[in-house]
Amino acid sequence: MVMQSIKVTELKSQLSRYLRQASRGERITVRDRDNPIAELGPARGSRFPGVTAWCARAGSSLGLRTGAL
Numbered sequence: 001m002v003m004q005s006i007k008v009t010e011l012k013s014q015l016s017r018y019l020r021q022a023s024r025g026e027r028i029t030v031r032d033r034d035n036p037i038a039e040l041g042p043a044r045g046s047r048f049p050g051v052t053a054w055c056a057r058a059g060s061s062l063g064l065r066t067g068a069l
Contacts, residue, residue: 005029008037 004026011018011030018028018040027041 003027003029005031005036008032011040 004021006018006028008030011028022028022040022042025042027039029036030038030040
C-alpha cells in the first residue's frame with residue numbers, strides 16, 4: 001500500500017474522508033509547507049482508531065489544545 005501525503009489545508013477541508021481512510025488502516029502523512037508534521041493512521045486498541053490517531057499525532061501540530069475534540 002502506498003502512503004498518501006497531503007497538506008494541512010487538504011486535511012482540514014476533507015477531514016472526514018481521511019479519518020475514514022485511517023480507520024480502514026491507511027496511513028497518511030500530513031505536510032505543512034512540504035515538511036512532514038504528522039501521520040494519520042489507525043491507533044492500536046481503539047474503537048475509533050482514526051480519530052485517536054489524529055488527536056494523538058496531529059492535534060498539537062495543527063494548533064489544537066489537548067481535549068479540544
